[in-house]
Amino acid sequence: MSYIGRFAPSPSGPLHLGSLVAALGSYFQAKSNNGKWLLRIEDLDPPREVPGAVDQILRALEAYHLPWDGEVVYQSQRHPIYQGQIDLWLESGQAYYCQCTRKQIKASGGYYLGTCRDKHIANTSDCSVRLHVEHDIRFFNDLKHGQIDIPDALAKEDFIIKRRDGLFAYNLAVVLDDIEQGITEVVRGADLIEPTGRQISLYRTLNTPEVSYLHLPLVVDGHGNKLSKQNRARAIDMIEPKVDLINAMQLLGFSLDNEMRDGSVEELIQWGCENWSLKQLPASIEVTS
Numbered sequence: 305m306s307y308i309g310r311f312a313p314s315p316s317g318p319l320h321l322g323s324l325v326a327a328l329g330s331y332f333q334a335k336s337n338n339g340k341w342l343l344r345i346e347d348l349d350p351p352r353e354v355p356g357a358v359d360q361i362l363r364a365l366e367a368y369h370l371p372w373d374g375e376v377v378y379q380s381q382r383h384p385i386y387q388g389q390i391d392l393w394l395e396s397g398q399a400y401y402c403q404c405t406r407k408q409i410k411a412s413g414g415y416y417l418g419t420c421r422d423k424h425i426a427n428t429s430d431c432s433v434r435l436h437v438e439h440d441i442r443f444f445n446d447l448k449h450g451q452i453d454i455p456d457a458l459a460k461e462d463f464i465i466k467r468r469d470g471l472f473a474y475n476l477a478v479v480l481d482d483i484e485q486g487i488t489e490v491v492r493g494a495d496l497i498e499p500t501g502r503q504i505s506l507y508r509t510l511n512t513p514e515v516s517y518l519h520l521p522l523v524v525d526g527h528g529n530k531l532s533k534q535n536r537a538r539a540i541d542m543i544e545p546k547v548d549l550i551n552a553m554q555l556l557g558f559s560l561d562n563e564m565r566d567g568s569v570e571e572l573i574q575w576g577c578e579n580w581s582l583k584q585l586p587a588s589i590e591v592t593s
Contacts, residue, residue, distance in 0.1 A: 307339025308488050311365075311372070312478070314346045315357035319364045320537035321593050322493065322523035322530070324552040329520040330491035331370050331573075332556075332580035342485055343372035347380040348477055360539070367542040368549060369570045377485065379477050386472045389480060390433055390465060398438075398509070399465060400424075401431040415457040433466040435476075439508035441501035447489075447518040448585050454501040463502050475499055479506040482515060490515050494522040494589040495530060518582070521591040523555060531593060545569055555591045557584035 311327050334341040393399035402420040409416050440459040446452050465476040497519050507514035523531045531537040540548045
């Protein structure tokens, strides 16, 4: 099977150093496997989106010489596909409406206990939709970190596939998109390790072989906080990109001599594709910027 990878940023702000590490890692892994690198904009949550962020993301990838293959996919244009799958599960009883609030779930120990599973609640505007989990995933294999164990309570939890506010859940959208795009391997930041079990469960519910997973080190600041758009992490430099590029490559475990540091952005990217190895990645799931 030909390798197909992807980079899937959300337009909640411009790319920062942590985003760049994820983009580079997924790009190098795809190109070192002579594969395709697709781009998907995960614009599922309009209240968190920043006007102009999509254009900034596209221009940043161009500035760092990270060309994507094919057309950009936007999740906001795929709502009928997500709803269609939810409707099928509601009809079959695989999914159900849930009235439980976060406060109620927290009071019951922090995990959803299937309270609404057999209530046969009719569709209301104040319900989420949950998937009845029949394939509880207790562990998965990460290409860098080996076996990742998942707590039993989390593995068995019926999780949300459509939120109370009517927005589609990330886990559902990302799995349906990855299947349709033919993704063979997901390379992303270690902050997304936790939902991986739920995504594998969705693959098995859909009778589709799951992809392989590689979680890259999460970039944190000197206080141990994740670099994020919500924390107002600095946007990567699109005018003079080489400093941020070299920094990101070093965080991915590359050792760059002076000759390479003097090269152009395009030369650095090409060199990275040719010299990429999973063995070089830091053993830790976090690296400090």
